[in-house]
Amino acid sequence: MSQKRQHIVFTLVLFVSTFLWGQTKQIQVYMPDGSKPTVPLSVSAHFLESDERIRAITDETGFLTLDYSGPINLIIDPGSDTIDIHEQGFGNSQIKIDIHLMSHDQELDPITITGTFSRKSISSNPYNIRVIGKKKITAMAAQNLSDVLQNESNIQLGQDAVIGTSAIMQGIGGNDIKILLNGIPIIGRIGGNIDVSQIPMSNVERIEIIEGPMSVIYGSDALGGIINIITKEPLGKAMHMKANSYVDNIENYNLNASVQTRISKSLPISFSVGRQFFRGKDFDKATRTLDWKPKEKIFADFNTVYKYKNISLRLGSNFFTEELTDRSNAENNLITYFGYNSKYYTYRWDNQIQLNLKFNNYNQFQWQNAFNIYTRRKSTTKRNLVTGEENAFRPQDQDTTNFRLINSRGVYLYKAPSRKMDFNIGFDFTHEIGNGKRIPVSNPGITDFAAFATFDLHPTSQWDIQPSIRIVNNSRYGSSIIKDYGGTAKGLAPLIPSLQLKYKLSKHLVFRGSYSKGYRAPSIKELFFNFVDIQHNVHGNENLNPETSDNFIISADYRHRLSAQSFTNFNFSIFNNNIRNKITLGLQDALTNYYTYINIGRFRSQGLNVKFGFKSKQMNYAFSSTLTSVVDEIPQEDSVLHQNYVNGQVAFNVTRKFIKKNTALNVITRYTSPTFGYNEDLTRYKIGGFYLVDAIYSGKLYKQKIGYQFGIKNILGITSVNSNRSQGNNTHATTGNSVLVSPGRLFFLSLNLTLF
Amino acid sequence: MSISCFISCEKPEQLYEPPIISAGTVTQQLEMGPSYGSQVYFDFETGKSASNSPYSWDIAFSSSSENKIIINGGKNGVFSACSLGSISFSDPIDPNSIEEEKWKHDNPSGDIDSSAFGPTLKRKISGNYWESDSCMYLIKLGEEKDLQDKAYVKLRVINRNGTNYLIEWSYWKDKMSNHSFIPTYPEKNFTYFCFDCSQGILNEPIDKDEWDILFTRYKEEIYYAQVNQTEGYTVTGVLSNPENTKTINLTGIIEYDDIDLAYAKGVVFDDHLNNIGYDWKNFSIQANKYTINPKNTYIIKSRRGLFYKMKFVDFYNDNDETGFPKLAYQLLQ
Incomplete structure (x- = not known):
């Protein structure tokens, strides 16, 4: 048996060819400092004789064995970016190849895809983008997107017992935050919000967050920012199975399992399934109502990638269902006790097909198609609490709402050989329709067809412009070019420009500045909603104007690897949003309780973000803070009413690694300052500030096959904060004195098992 | 651990013990109907009820010496009246130019000074003859747009001679006026008048000595924080018989079971007709249904001086239709 040892050095811009021969290839990947990697690396192998492609993953020390004869073209994927390696090799027997990476520093400068369609590192991305990787998601023992976002200083969460958890960025929330799954919008907003607690983290690779309008790329609803959830791609191992379980003292029971395998060497598939069950939490045992409602979530997803030469076809399907139980208080009619049980069923089925045609190193076409289905069903029963007899309540308490989305986005990407100018040009077609008891079936839905172009200019090595x-051509708001075409309402879809500037002062320090126009067409619900009964009188408004906004962001980003084991990063940004025609639900006639959606005057938010991080071999510190000032300007008959308030968040995360024990202790703290707002009577309300502290200990056993985590979340046991916010909007409104924050202190244990 | 994650499910709810009913308490469910198409008169002594339509009349004239005139605030949300002063029927008027605050409705407490017409028959000429202040009133009927001509009525009360009222009225665009005599009857509280049928109606299905409380639609002053002022809002609630029935609202003060005769005799009643009112039920927007305030408790002193304690226990019938108030009550002895 002969061995051939080769040292291959490559960078992102310098490709070296490698043709490997032999029956068994043992490949060892080294880090730039000569050490072995501490995380698995993704490797694609192209068997040139048979033209088959597989994807494999090294072990955590960078070692990989491939059984195959003939020449192989290896593609190493450090995190996300693919790099071709070409080097002539010899021999027909077992060989060992050492590959020394000098490529991209994934840990310091993660790879992103949001907003650019091609993979770019944070430092080379003109957008000021935040990445939450799988490692961090795992370290915080996050079960759903809500668990992740609550540790981010630039995001504020709102909790509603039935509607769920909503996200606010830069003081902007509701319909103005777009949540994407692999670049495709997630549909199904209740009260304008996507419930971020309905998005499980079990199959998520990373989360990319861009603050500020991204309407130029992602269209309507991306006024305040986007959260793009990137799921794992199947790697192509012969068999890879994992199972995770999680339990805590407030009776969360979560379990998920995933399998990756391959039908052929060029057709890997993955399948995962999971269940999350929460038994509910009640702080007032005297009442029948639970403060935190019981939920059962079941989810599954399927992914496959077919690669043939320069064609890549990815098929993904995600299914999610949730059952939430809301119990009323018990009522006594002197004969018996009775109560009402409302079940809220959410069904979400998102399907994607992505085609990637890489013509050569400079020309590429991506075509992403999606068909998403969302259904929410409410079923109410009246229960005799003495006998247990339960029957369907009134027909008006049974409701089903459906939404469907068809999305097709095609992008042609051109990278100039000189690297002086790249550009993307593409189209984006979206058709969304919804119906239900409160949304007439006759509504035509909303169709949006847009063309977009992005030019990436590099006049010097320092500048990126x-x-x-x-x-846009919107079915209700017409075209920004042909003004009289299509639209039936009075607003016209505008041209949406944006300009991103990046100046690289040194290899460590990057400045960015951006102007972005935001645009949001009113949603189906805002246009067509109709809810009239003895107590409600809420109507959609077909004469709404779209929201538009101007956003400016300036930021400085410093990233410096101090040594092989340590690096630091610092990021500072300031932002300004100015939204016109902001849509809100407003009381039009107190006498008839007539509510409708209206455009209010102006909404402005300004603020700053500061982030600092330091990582060494054993310690990891991350600090971030956000301060946001919000001003609502509401025109009155003869004046303008200003409503203003300031919010802030601080997050601090410390991780101590115990290298020899292969364990780590992670402490997460965050502070949310008091939040202010205005009741319908224009009185100012305050929701108190609060601290949340988690401590999580993680480790691995048996050759890293078994992972464990245990710890305490919400150590301080904060459950609610004081509030004087009005809780209702009718004549029977009450004023609550607290707002729920968390089900309380919880002790958890999580185990994960890797079988193959 | 994995098994518990897999099989965990909601705990079945434990069954309640049946409620203990106070001895002597009886329950009665009354039918206003899902759209409140009926108003219901209820008598505690006999447990009997009678009903009629609350929407067949526009204004009503009291048989008592108080000369009270009331308008039908429960008919629709905008039903109200305003004083135009001493103008004639031929004078043109523009209802749209009348400021919103000038439109009045009756205070459901029954206080004549807080009614839309007020004590308009002020001048007592002889023992049973009163003349009005000659003030012209405009009544907003709230008709649909295609009935704009009948959307408002101009009305002047001329006099009351013994049991008969004399009024002069016309629809707001008419130059010619009508005169109507409205007789009243001592066994009824009011005689009702409908402008469309142009005549008085004996609308009360039973005599005033045969009922204690009335389940009806009426207008209540509600504070609207949004505009920082009170506005008239049509509610579904209970008014007491102005003929000697007294009520008191003890919600949150004492539990129903703790009330005995001695306690009832010790409370001080007032003359307000809306002490029971409408807020024994609350509407939950989230649940989209009414719930009964579990603390609601009242004492009724009947026309013959008997004391009853009462509470509401439901607002739905067995088919889960709203508009079926169920009360529990007990004669205190």
Whole structure:
């Protein structure tokens, strides 16, 4: 048996060819400092004789064995970016190849895809983008997106016992935050919000967050920012199975399992399934109502990637269902006790097909198609609490709402050989329709067709100038070009421009500045909603104007690897949003309780973000803070009413690694300052500030096959904060004196098992 | 651990013990109907009820010496009246130019000074003859747009001679006026008048000595924080018989079971007709249904001086239709 040892050095811009021969290839990957990696690396192998492709993963020390004869073209994927390696090799027997990485520093400068369609590192991305990787998601023992976002200082969460958890960025929330799954919008907003607690983290690779309008790329609803959830791709191992379980003292029982395998060497598939059950939490045992409602979530997803030469076809399907039980208080009619049980069923089925045609190193076409289904069903029963007899309550308490989305986005990407100018040009078609008891079936839905172009100019090695524009034709609001075409309402879809500037002062320090126009067409619900009964009188408004906004962000980003084991990063940004025609639900006639959606005057938010991080071999510190000032300007008959308030968040995360024991202790703290707002009577309300502290201990056993985590979340046991916010909007409104924050202190244990 | 994650489910709810009913308490469910198409008169002594339509009349004239005139605030949300002063029927008027605050409705407490017409028959000429202040009133009927001509009525009360009221009225665009005599009857509280049928109606299905409380639709002053003022809002609630029935609202003060005769005799009643009112039920927006305030408790002193304690226990019938108030009550002895 002969061995051939080769040291291959490559960078992102310098490719070296490698043709490997032999029956068994043992490949060892080294880090730039000569050490072995501490995380698995993704490797694609192209068997040139048979033209088959597989994807494999090294072990945590960077070692990989491939059984195959003939030449192989290896593609190493450090995190996300793919790099071709070409080097002539010899021999027909077992060989060992050492590959020394000098490529991208994934840990310091993660790879992103949001907003650019091609993979770019944070430092080379003109957008000021935040990445939450799988490692961090795992370290915080997050079970759903809500668990992740609550540890981010630039995001504020709102809790509603039935509607769920909503996210606010830069003081902007509701319909203005777009949540994407692999670039495709997630549908199904209740009260304008996507319930972020309905998005499980079990199959998520990373989360990319861009603050500020991204309408130029992602269209309507991306006024305040986007949260793009990137799921794992199947790797192509012959068999890979994992199972995770999680339990805690407030009776969360979570379990998920995933299998990856391959039908052929060029057709890997993955399948995962999971269940999350929460038994509910009640702080007042005297009442029948539970403060935190019981929920059962079941989810599954399927992914496959077919690669043939320069064609890549990815098929993904995600299914999610949730059952939430809301119990009323017991009522006594002197004969018996009775109560009402409302069940809220959510069904979400998101399907995607992505085609990637890589013509050569400079020309590429991506075509992403999606069909998403969302259904929410409410079923109410009246229960005799003495006999247990339970029957369907009134027909008006049974309700089903359906939404469907068809999305097709095609992008042609051109990278100039000189690297002086790249551009993307594409189209984006979206058709969304919804119906239900309160949304007439006759509504035509909303169709949005847009063309967009982005130019990425590099006049010098330091400057990156990225102007973009989007041309929209909306079925209700017409076209930004042909003004009289299509639209029936009074607003016209505008041209949406944006300009991103990046100046790289040194290899460590990058400045960015951006202007982005935001645009949001009113939603189906805002246009067509109709809810009239003895107590409600809420109507959609077909004469709404779209929201538009201007956003400016300036930021500085410093990233410096101090040594092989340590690096530091610092990021500072300030932002300004100015939204016109902001849509809100307003009381039009107190006498008839007539509510409708209206455009209010202006909404402005300004603020700053500060982030600092330091990582060494054993310690990891991450600090971030956000301060946001919000001003609502509401025109009155002869004046303008200003409503203003300031919010802030601080997050601090410390991780201590115990290298020899292969364990780590992670302490997460965050502070949310008092939140202010205005009741309908224009009185100012305050929701108190609060601290949340988690401590999580993680480790691995048996050759890293078994992972464990245990710890305490919400150590301080905060459950609610004081509030004087009005809780209702009718004549029977009550004023609550607290707002729920958390089900309380919880002790948890999580185990994960890797079988193959 | 994995098994518990897999099989965990909601705990079945434990059954309640049946409620203990106070001895002597009886329950009665009354039918206003899902759209409140009926108003219901209820008598505690006999447990009997009678009903009629609350929407067949526009204004009503009291048989008592108080000369009270009331308008039908329960008919629709905008039903109200305003004083135009001493103008004639031929004078043109523009209802749209009348400021919103000038439109009045009756205070459901029954206080004549807080009614839309007020004590308009002020001048007592002789023992049973009163003349009005000649003030012209405009009544907003709230008709649909295609009935704009009948959306408002101009009305002047001329006099009351013994049991008969004399009024002069016309629809707001008419130059010619009508005169109507409205007789009243001592066994009824009011005689009702409908402008469309142009005549008085004996609308009360039973005599005033045969009932204690009335389940009806009426207008109540509600504070609207949004505009920082009170507005008239049509509610579904209970008014007491102005003929000697007294009520008191003890919600949150004492439990129903703790009330005995001695306690009832010790409370001080007032003359307000809306002490029971409408807020023994609350509407939950989230649940989209009414719930009964579990603390609601009242004492009724009947026309013949008997004391009853009462509470509401439901607002739905067995088919889960709203508008079926169920009360529990007990004669205190």
